[in-house]
Amino acid sequence: MAPTFRRLLAAGAISLVALGSAMAQAKDDGAMFPNVESFELDNGMQVVVIPDHRAPVVTHMVWYRVGAADEPPGKSGLAHFLEHLMFKGTEKIKPGDFSKIVRQKGGEDNAFTSADYTAYYQRIAKENLPLVMEMEADRLHNLKLTEKDVETEREVIIEERRSRIENDPGARLFEQMDAALFLNHPYQRPVIGWMNEMQGLTLEDALDFYRRYYTPANAILVVAGDVTAEEVRKLAETYYGTLKNTAEVGERKRLKEPRPEAAREVVLKDANVSDPQVIRSYLVEATGPAGLGESAALEVLANVLGGGPTSLLYRSIVVDDRLASSASAWYSSDYLDYGKVGLYATPLPGTEAAALDQAIDEVIERLKRGEISDEQLEDAKSSLIASSIYALDNQARLARLFGTALTTGYSVEDVKHFHERIKAVTRDDVAAVARKYLAPERSVTGRLLPTMQATAGTPVPAREGKTTTEPASEDVHKQPAKKEGQS
Amino acid sequence: MAPTFRRLLAAGAISLVALGSAMAQAKDDGAMFPNVESFELDNGMQVVVIPDHRAPVVTHMVWYRVGAADEPPGKSGLAHFLEHLMFKGTEKIKPGDFSKIVRQKGGEDNAFTSADYTAYYQRIAKENLPLVMEMEADRLHNLKLTEKDVETEREVIIEERRSRIENDPGARLFEQMDAALFLNHPYQRPVIGWMNEMQGLTLEDALDFYRRYYTPANAILVVAGDVTAEEVRKLAETYYGTLKNTAEVGERKRLKEPRPEAAREVVLKDANVSDPQVIRSYLVEATGPAGLGESAALEVLANVLGGGPTSLLYRSIVVDDRLASSASAWYSSDYLDYGKVGLYATPLPGTEAAALDQAIDEVIERLKRGEISDEQLEDAKSSLIASSIYALDNQARLARLFGTALTTGYSVEDVKHFHERIKAVTRDDVAAVARKYLAPERSVTGRLLPTMQATAGTPVPAREGKTTTEPASEDVHKQPAKKEGQS
Numbered sequence: 001m002a003p004t005f006r007r008l009l010a011a012g013a014i015s016l017v018a019l020g021s022a023m024a025q026a027k028d029d030g031a032m033f034p035n036v037e038s039f040e041l042d043n044g045m046q047v048v049v050i051p052d053h054r055a056p057v058v059t060h061m062v063w064y065r066v067g068a069a070d071e072p073p074g075k076s077g078l079a080h081f082l083e084h085l086m087f088k089g090t091e092k093i094k095p096g097d098f099s100k101i102v103r104q105k106g107g108e109d110n111a112f113t114s115a116d117y118t119a120y121y122q123r124i125a126k127e128n129l130p131l132v133m134e135m136e137a138d139r140l141h142n143l144k145l146t147e148k149d150v151e152t153e154r155e156v157i158i159e160e161r162r163s164r165i166e167n168d169p170g171a172r173l174f175e176q177m178d179a180a181l182f183l184n185h186p187y188q189r190p191v192i193g194w195m196n197e198m199q200g201l202t203l204e205d206a207l208d209f210y211r212r213y214y215t216p217a218n219a220i221l222v223v224a225g226d227v228t229a230e231e232v233r234k235l236a237e238t239y240y241g242t243l244k245n246t247a248e249v250g251e252r253k254r255l256k257e258p259r260p261e262a263a264r265e266v267v268l269k270d271a272n273v274s275d276p277q278v279i280r281s282y283l284v285e286a287t288g289p290a291g292l293g294e295s296a297a298l299e300v301l302a303n304v305l306g307g308g309p310t311s312l313l314y315r316s317i318v319v320d321d322r323l324a325s326s327a328s329a330w331y332s333s334d335y336l337d338y339g340k341v342g343l344y345a346t347p348l349p350g351t352e353a354a355a356l357d358q359a360i361d362e363v364i365e366r367l368k369r370g371e372i373s374d375e376q377l378e379d380a381k382s383s384l385i386a387s388s389i390y391a392l393d394n395q396a397r398l399a400r401l402f403g404t405a406l407t408t409g410y411s412v413e414d415v416k417h418f419h420e421r422i423k424a425v426t427r428d429d430v431a432a433v434a435r436k437y438l439a440p441e442r443s444v445t446g447r448l449l450p451t452m453q454a455t456a457g458t459p460v461p462a463r464e465g466k467t468t469t470e471p472a473s474e475d476v477h478k479q480p481a482k483k484e485g486q487s
Numbered sequence: 488m489a490p491t492f493r494r495l496l497a498a499g500a501i502s503l504v505a506l507g508s509a510m511a512q513a514k515d516d517g518a519m520f521p522n523v524e525s526f527e528l529d530n531g532m533q534v535v536v537i538p539d540h541r542a543p544v545v546t547h548m549v550w551y552r553v554g555a556a557d558e559p560p561g562k563s564g565l566a567h568f569l570e571h572l573m574f575k576g577t578e579k580i581k582p583g584d585f586s587k588i589v590r591q592k593g594g595e596d597n598a599f600t601s602a603d604y605t606a607y608y609q610r611i612a613k614e615n616l617p618l619v620m621e622m623e624a625d626r627l628h629n630l631k632l633t634e635k636d637v638e639t640e641r642e643v644i645i646e647e648r649r650s651r652i653e654n655d656p657g658a659r660l661f662e663q664m665d666a667a668l669f670l671n672h673p674y675q676r677p678v679i680g681w682m683n684e685m686q687g688l689t690l691e692d693a694l695d696f697y698r699r700y701y702t703p704a705n706a707i708l709v710v711a712g713d714v715t716a717e718e719v720r721k722l723a724e725t726y727y728g729t730l731k732n733t734a735e736v737g738e739r740k741r742l743k744e745p746r747p748e749a750a751r752e753v754v755l756k757d758a759n760v761s762d763p764q765v766i767r768s769y770l771v772e773a774t775g776p777a778g779l780g781e782s783a784a785l786e787v788l789a790n791v792l793g794g795g796p797t798s799l800l801y802r803s804i805v806v807d808d809r810l811a812s813s814a815s816a817w818y819s820s821d822y823l824d825y826g827k828v829g830l831y832a833t834p835l836p837g838t839e840a841a842a843l844d845q846a847i848d849e850v851i852e853r854l855k856r857g858e859i860s861d862e863q864l865e866d867a868k869s870s871l872i873a874s875s876i877y878a879l880d881n882q883a884r885l886a887r888l889f890g891t892a893l894t895t896g897y898s899v900e901d902v903k904h905f906h907e908r909i910k911a912v913t914r915d916d917v918a919a920v921a922r923k924y925l926a927p928e929r930s931v932t933g934r935l936l937p938t939m940q941a942t943a944g945t946p947v948p949a950r951e952g953k954t955t956t957e958p959a960s961e962d963v964h965k966q967p968a969k970k971e972g973q974s
Binding site for chain 2: 074173180189194196257259262268440441446
C-alpha cells in the first residue's frame with residue numbers, strides 16, 4: 001500500500017493548504033482516514049466506504065483478488081484478457097454498452113489488472129451509483145462471450161502488447177528484468193502476457209478463469225465520494241448482497257522463490273534507445289502484515305536513497321561524481337508475495353558502466369552502515385507522510401489506495417496507520433533492511449543501450465530531465481488514453 | 488542424441504583399433520548400428536535391442552518419457568524423488584531388496600532423471616535378464632510407498648542437493664544460469680528441485696506422478712548385450728507385454744519461451760571458488776527430427792569453436808591472447824524442447840572480464856562470417872564421428888544413447904544416420920547456425936568468482952588443467968559413487 005501512495009501521488013507537489021486540511025482529518029490516535037469504514041456482506045464481499053463530500057460525485061470500484069500471478073501456467077495474459085472481455089456484455093447489457101451507458105450519464109469507466117488484482121471502476125454523478133452497481137453486479141456473474149468477441153479482443157490485447165511493450169525498449173527491459181529477478185514465482189511473467197501465449201488464449205480459458213475467480217467472496221467493493229457508509233451498505237446489500245457465491249476460491253498460494261544465489265544483469269540493446277539507462281531491482285520478501293515494519297523502513301530507505309535531488313544517490317552520482325544526469329529510487333510493496341526496491345540512473349556520455357556501478361554500490365554500502373544524517377532521515381519521513389496525505393485530495397486515488405491494499409495483503413487498519421509506521425522508523429531500521437535486502441545476489445541490473453554500443457552511456461548524449469521510472473505494468477487498460485492517474 | 492555421444496564419450500580418446508572395428512559394423516548405406524532393432528509391444532511399449540556378443544552380459548534399461556520438465560508447478564524435484572522411491576518395494580519385493588537381489592547376482596543397478604526422462608537400469612549376467620525384467624515390470628505398476636519411506640527418502644534427496652549443488656559453486660552457477668536462460672519453459676528449474684519445494688514433496692505427489700506417467704505406452708525398453716532381438720522380444724512380451732496401460736499420457740506439451748530479448752549475466756561469488764570461470768550458454772530452438780540438420784551443424788560448430796586445443800576459442804584466448812588458461816565449448820541437444828550451445832573459459836590472473844568477453848565475441852563473429860578453414864571443418868567432423876564410434880565399445884553407453892534419443896524427440900533411424908548428417912555439414916551451415924543462435928539476446932554469461940573479488944579473474948591464480956564442464960545435472964542417482972559413466 002505504501003508504494004501506492006507514492007506511485008499514485010508522485011505526479012503532484014504537496015500544497016500546504018491541502019496538507020493542513022488533510023491533517024485535520026486525522027483522529028486523536030493519529031490514524032489517517034478516520035472516517036473510512038469497512039464491513040462485509042453476508043456473501044463475504046468486502047466493502048470499503050471513503051466519504052468525500054466535496055462534490056456530488058462517486059468513484060465506484062470492484063476489485064477481484066485475482067491477477068496475472070493466478071493464471072494457469074501457459075496462459076499468461078489471461079487475467080488481463082478477461083478484464084477486456086468483461087466489457088463484452090451480459091443478457092441485459094449489449095456488448096460495448098456498459099461504457100456507453102456510463103458515458104451517457106457523464107461518467108467515465110475503466111479497468112486495470114496487476115499480478116495480484118483485477119479492478120473495474122466508474123466515476124460518475126452520485127445519483128447514478130445504483131445504476132453502476134446494478135451493471136457491475138450483473139457482469140460479476142452473467143458475462144456472455146462469443147468466439148467472435150474472443151477473437152476480436154485477442155487482437156486488441158496483442159496490439160496493446162505491441163504498442164506498450166514491444167515498441168518501448170524500456171518496457172521490454174523491465175519485462176526481462178522481472179523474468180530474471182523471479183526464478184520461480186509467477187511475477188516472472190508479464191501481466192500483459194508473453195506474446196506466444198497470448199496468441200493461444202481461448203474463450204474457454206477466459207470463462208474458466210471467470211467462473212473460478214469472479215464470485216462475491218473474492219471481491220471488494222470500494223466506494224469513495226459523496227456518500228455515507230449507511231447509504232453504501234443499503235445499496236451494496238441490494239445489488240451485491242443478493243449474489244450467491246458460485247466458486248470456492250481458497251487460499252492464494254503461489255510458487256516461492258528459491259534462496260537468491262547470484263547477481264544478475266540484463267542488457268537490452270535497441271536502435272530506438274536515445275538515453276542509456278541503468279536500472280537495478282532488488283528482491284524483497286513478502287510484505288503483508290508480518291512485514292509492516294520492514295516495509296515502512298524500506299519506504300524510508302528508498303526515499304533516502306533516491307527520493308529527489310537531495311537524496312544520497314542523486315547527490316553522489318549526479319551532483320558530486322557527475323556520472324549521471326539523473327537518478328532515482330523507489331520501493332514497490334504493492335504486491336502480495338514479494339516486493340522490490342528499484343533504482344535507476346541515466347549515465348552521462350563517457351561514463352563507464354563499471355564506474356557507475358561502483359558509485360551506486362558505494363552509496364548502498366553507506367546505507368548499510370547507517371550513514372544517514374538525522375536531517376536526511378526526517379526529511380524522508382516527512383516527504384513520505386506529506387505525499388500520502390496528498391492522496392486525500394483525489395477521490396479515485398484514495399479508492400485505489402484501499403483497493404490495492406486489500407488485494408495485496410494489507411487491511412484497512414494497516415492503511416490508516418501508515419504514518420505511525422513511517423514515524424517509528426529509525427536509522428538502524430533502515431540500515432537493517434539495507435543489509436538484509438540490498439545484497440548483490442538479490443539483484444538484477446538492467447542496462448538499456450542503443451544498438452551497436454558496447455558499454456553503458458559512452459557515445460550517446462543523455463538528455464537532462466528525461467527519466468525512466470518503473471512502468472505501471474500492472475495498469476493494463478481497456479481503453480487507451482484515460483485520465484485518472486492511469487498510465 | 489548427438490551430445491550424448493560426446494558427453495558420454497568425452498572421457499576417452501579414440502583407439503584406432505576400436506574405430507576400425509566399429510566402422511566395420513556400418514552397413515553399405517552408411518548407417519551406424521546396422522544390427523540395432525526396434526519394435527513395439529501390443530501395449531505400446533517401445534523396445535530397442537542392441538546386440539553385443541563380446542561378453543555374456545546384458546544392460547537392461549527401462550526409460551520413461553517423463554522428467555523434471557513434466558512436474559506440476561511448485562513440485563520441482565518430484566520426478567527425481569519418485570526415481571528414488573522406485574527402490575522402495577512392491578508386494579513381491581521388500582523395500583531395498585531390488586538392488587540387493589541385483590547385487591547378489593553379481594550385477595549393478597541404478598537410475599537417473601533428466602528434465603525429459605527417467606530411466607532405471609541393471610547390468611547383469613545374461614541369464615538374469617528374465618529376473619530383472621520381472622522385477623522392473625513389477626515396480627512399473629505395483630510400487631508400494633509408506634509415509635515413512637517418503638520422509639526418509641526426502642531427507643536423502645535434500646542431502647543430495649546439499650552435497651551436489653549447494654556445496655559446489657559451479658553447480659549453483661549452472662543452476663542460476665538455466666534459471667536466467669529460460670524465462671518460461673520448465674527447463675528453468677533444476678532437475679533435483681529447488682530446496683524449498685523439495686521440502687514439501689509428499690507421498691501423494693509421488694503417487695500421483697507415478698500413476699500418471701508410469702505406464703507401458705510411456706516406457707521404452709532398451710536391452711544391450713549378448714542377446715538377439717528375438718530373444719528380447721519373447722521375454723519382453725512375457726514380462727512387459729502383459730501389462731495393461733493404466734493412464735493416458737498424451738502429448739508432452741511444455742510452456743514455450745518468449746522471443747529472446749536481452750543478453751543476461753549471472754555472477755556467483757563464493758569463498759570456495761579458487762579458479763574464476765566465465766561460462767556462456769546460448770538458447771537453441773527445439774531440435775528433434777525437424778531440426779536434425781541444424782543440430783548436426785551445431786555439433787560441428789561447437790567442435791570447431793571449442794572442441795580441443797586446436798579449436799578457434801582455445802587458440803584465440805589461450806594460445807594467442809593469453810587471456811585464459813583453458814577454454815572449451817559444447818552443444819547440448821539431448822533435450823526435447825530446447826538445446827544449448829555452451830562455452831567456458833578460465834581467465835588467467837590479470838585478465839579483465841571485458842577483455843575476455845570481447846575476445847570470445849570476436850571468435851564468435853568469425854564463426855558467423857564462416858571464417859573456418861577446410862581443415863578445421865574436416866577435423867571437427869572426423870572428431871565427432873570418431874567419438875561417436877567409440878560409443879560402440881561400451882554397452883551401457885550405447886543403451887543410454889538410444890534411450891536418450893528416444894525420450895528427447897529422436898528415432899532409432901535418427902541415431903543410425905548421425906554420421907551422414909555430420910558429413911553433410913558445410914561451412915555455410917555452421918555460419919548460418921552461428922548467426923541464428925549465437926546472438927547476445929539468446930545468451931546468459933555466468934561468472935564464478937571468489938567472494939570479495941570485483942571483476943573476473945584478477946587476483947586469484949588460475950590452476951592450469953582444471954576445467955569446469957556443464958555438470959551432468961540430468962544424472963541424479965539413487966546411489967552415490969557409481970561407475971558406468973555416471974557422474
